[in-house]
Amino acid sequence: MLNQSKLNIVIADDEAPARNRLRDLLGDIDNTHVLAEAKNGRELLELINRTQNETTSADIVLLDIRMPKMDGIEAAQHLQKLPKPPAIIFTTAYDNYAIQAFDMSAVDYLLKPIRLERLQTALQKARALIPSQLEALTPLSPKRSHLSINERGRILLVPISDVIYLRAELKYITVRTAEREYLIEESLSHLEQEFSNLFTRLHRNCLAANAYILGYEKRSHDEHAEKQWVALLKHVPETITVSRRQQHLIRQNTL
Template sequence: MPTQAPLKLLLVDDEPLARERLRALLGDIAGQCPVAIAGEAGNGLQALEFLRSQAVDVVLSDIRMPGMDGIELASHLGRLAHPPAVIFTTAYDNYAVQAFDLNAVDYLMKPVRAQRLLAALQKLPERPPAAGLLAGIGLTVRGGGRSHLSCHERGRLLLVPVAEVLYFKADLKYVTARTVDREYLLDESLTQLEQEFPERFLRLHRAVLVARTALAGFEKAAGDDAEAYGWALLRGVPERLPVSRRQWAAARGELTG
């Protein structure tokens, strides 16, 4: 760990008292580990907004927070060109903690102790958490998939609210997420998205997932149409989505059942 310059930190916790305690502890160990607290955030969304304009070396983040939890925050940070190290703070000593530890992601049990915090900072730099592990743990910790997806566009990290996605469509190595307003290119797997959001999205075709709430109707394809067995009509956008023969009955059952 470099000693010539202090580590730049971002403190992320929905409890102001918890952030205040971390500030005090960092002051206590400043002689052994110089740090500069760049800012604070109350949840993952606020943290990402802060990081749009200012880079940091380390994010100290709570796990359970409203809006966007620490696990989802870490998954988005991992997509940055130069992701900061993430040290989780948590009051829950369950299996997730062991999983983080095995993957070389450090964690601090609340109430955080000065020497434990110092030891965590002195292990830096650590490799960023694996996205696949974070996704799996996140499903259990929060009881569902991510609230947002992320993509890079013109050097910026953009967040796409999952609730606004009408459909996902695979094309070569990318997946397009369509909202009412626009399209986003994601570096995601259609299969992983289907597994992460089984209640929200329905498989129509090997290359298409649709939001169940976006379905407006179906129409049978012409007999000479090689692209699809049928077409799904959507609310809010003029596009039609192809439905394969294999998925036709299940897809139509969404509206008739």
């Protein structure tokens, strides 16, 4: 929880006048320091990564909702994977953009043009914010463009378009790309629901990206074993066994 010491604040907004407005307002509020500025969600995450292990890491992010490359809501979700995520105050020019959904004690929002008194109130709320309360934002987010990997206290962003398959192993999901594997703690069922148009479930523990499935063929591990259907994938040597329940996919794709 944040105390009454000086707050290190990062401003994330794609519009320079909006960033300048916030910087000017913060200059009139005691115990605040603008640590840095970002023009989009990806730039914000890179900035936060660089400051995570420093004594002047970000306490609060003033985060615009609509930004190019990565919007504010997705960036907020990725930030919550950090061991010590900053508190977040959303900013928006759209009074009909899910405002009621953000009107809670856990997360505040500022409607542009932002007033000094409103910003002061929001900062006080953010001081008491606990990270777990941001989980309420998840159902409101549009489909993510990236998966976030927490690796050694840093956020690594893996584009969904680079993911070849997702495999559940114990409490982790292996994320396979052409270059390497990553581990995340998410539900395979939730990932299947979120990216239903991009991935196909080949068996109970594995989703394969449609764009990387080359085709299907029958193989056996040795000459005495029964042949099984497997999916052949681009860019990786491994194949994925197709369960009996999912073999209707093979018929659909071979007609």
